[in-house]
Amino acid sequence: MDVFSDPTNRDVYVTGFLWILKLTAASSVFALVIGTALAAMRVSPVPVLRAFGTAWVNIFRNTPLTLIIFFCYFGLYSTLGFTASDNLELNNYWLGVIGLSVYTAAFVCEAIRSGINTVPAGQAEAARAIGMTFRQTLTMIVLPQAGRAVIAPLGSIFIALSKNATIVGTIGLAESSNAMKDLINSNGNAVFQIFFVFAGTFAVVLIPTGYGFGWLANRLAVKR
Amino acid sequence: MSDDALIVLENVNKWFGPLHVLDDVNLSVARGEVVVVIGPSGSGKSTLCRAINRLEPINSGTITFDGVPLPAEGRALARLRSEVGMVFQSFNLFAHKTILQNVMIGPVKVRKEKSVEVHDRAMALLERVGIANQADKYPAQLSGGQQQRVAIARALAMQPKAMLFDEPTSALDPEMVGEVLDVMTSLAREGMTMVVVTHEMGFARHAAKRVVFMADGQLVEEAPPAEFFASPKSDRAKDFLSKILTH
Numbered sequence: 001m002d003v004f005s006d007p008t009n010r011d012v013y014v015t016g017f018l019w020i021l022k023l024t025a026a027s028s029v030f031a032l033v034i035g036t037a038l039a040a041m042r043v044s045p046v047p048v049l050r051a052f053g054t055a056w057v058n059i060f061r062n063t064p065l066t067l068i069i070f071f072c073y074f075g076l077y078s079t080l081g082f083t084a085s086d087n088l089e090l091n092n093y094w095l096g097v098i099g100l101s102v103y104t105a106a107f108v109c110e111a112i113r114s115g116i117n118t119v120p121a122g123q124a125e126a127a128r129a130i131g132m133t134f135r136q137t138l139t140m141i142v143l144p145q146a147g148r149a150v151i152a153p154l155g156s157i158f159i160a161l162s163k164n165a166t167i168v169g170t171i172g173l174a175e176s177s178n179a180m181k182d183l184i185n186s187n188g189n190a191v192f193q194i195f196f197v198f199a200g201t202f203a204v205v206l207i208p209t210g211y212g213f214g215w216l217a218n219r220l221a222v223k224r
Numbered sequence: 225m226s227d228d229a230l231i232v233l234e235n236v237n238k239w240f241g242p243l244h245v246l247d248d249v250n251l252s253v254a255r256g257e258v259v260v261v262i263g264p265s266g267s268g269k270s271t272l273c274r275a276i277n278r279l280e281p282i283n284s285g286t287i288t289f290d291g292v293p294l295p296a297e298g299r300a301l302a303r304l305r306s307e308v309g310m311v312f313q314s315f316n317l318f319a320h321k322t323i324l325q326n327v328m329i330g331p332v333k334v335r336k337e338k339s340v341e342v343h344d345r346a347m348a349l350l351e352r353v354g355i356a357n358q359a360d361k362y363p364a365q366l367s368g369g370q371q372q373r374v375a376i377a378r379a380l381a382m383q384p385k386a387m388l389f390d391e392p393t394s395a396l397d398p399e400m401v402g403e404v405l406d407v408m409t410s411l412a413r414e415g416m417t418m419v420v421v422t423h424e425m426g427f428a429r430h431a432a433k434r435v436v437f438m439a440d441g442q443l444v445e446e447a448p449p450a451e452f453f454a455s456p457k458s459d460r461a462k463d464f465l466s467k468i469l470t471h
Contacts, residue, residue: 045297120314120316122312122314122315122316123316123318123319125279125312125316126310126312126316126317126318126375127318128279128302128305129277129279129305129308129309129310129312129379130305130306130310130329130330130334130378130379130382131302131303131304131305131306131307131330131334131335131382132302132330132333132334133299133302136333136334140329140333141318144320145319145320148320222319222320223319223362223364223365224319224364
């Protein structure tokens, strides 16, 4: 009766969530780095960089994530022969990380850009007035303040990312939604139990994460 | 223009759309001179002040600092700005840095000086402006007058050749104006080259070597303060002074 007392099933469940954790961890780091770089491009005085940043955001923010993940698999891997690892499972994992990162980076970029708008123009002016270059002004004065202003929205983006990571199941990675599907297939009598355990696991981890980001946002807020 | 001129503006023009904010302005500021710019709101005084370190680009004319025309945006301009201290109406202290970090960041990051040496200099400057005991606080924890004094220390930390003050006391509560003017007065006495945009006529009277009166983007009149306040020549200056000095 109890699906999760079976060690094999428990293993499927744990492996599924470990994949979600790994997908989220790697993708959030890449998305944060790429997204910050994109935001810097979008506020830079160089038209080509601005255009690149804008194009990235418009393309990836408006394409369904499922399509992007499919493209990574069928386009990058199957057609163009891009292989991230000889291990099939790891290869799917990295293809998933690429898709999740480029997609999430677009949202991170826009969050940080809105954060930049919360930094008073006088801050950048003062930085320029003491002789800082554009780069120094951005990295030492504007971005640190912008980043603190958008911790809460970034938290929402990363929470969304962790749930979006289940889409990588569509290209064969045994992450949690795939694991759930497998368990339901072999335990049709326990659909609700399986469903609530999987959904509950997300909730149990993500609700405190959300509060954590809120706490951090308050703690690091720049007083004006 | 004398050899000793540090800041020279020649035929400077600037438009904000149809508004002619700087109308053929010529001004030369000698080394060690304190020039106070006064005039009604919207007369272009702030724009003039900000044009000197190119925070405000101009449309035509030339601005020369220490014999060199202002470079276009880029590293050369950044280097020039590091030699010109600027104090803003709204202080603009870096909100995420402590008072001490605000004063140190320029020499350490822009000039690449050693932070040990800069630390001592920064503390000495904070001591001088009377805020050394607040060094580890954040700007938001200080009063306006204190913040503005830190802003002056931050500018001085770069050991600038000249200081620009863009209405430094206009955002302050009346009881805090004095403490900021005191610091500025002592700077003027020490021979710092200063361009000060202000509404503080008292400061203009006792600290300025020359008063420049602007109206509608034009530099209408310039004279030593005693002469200017006693017998302004232009009607606009007379009108302006009659409005502010009768109360």
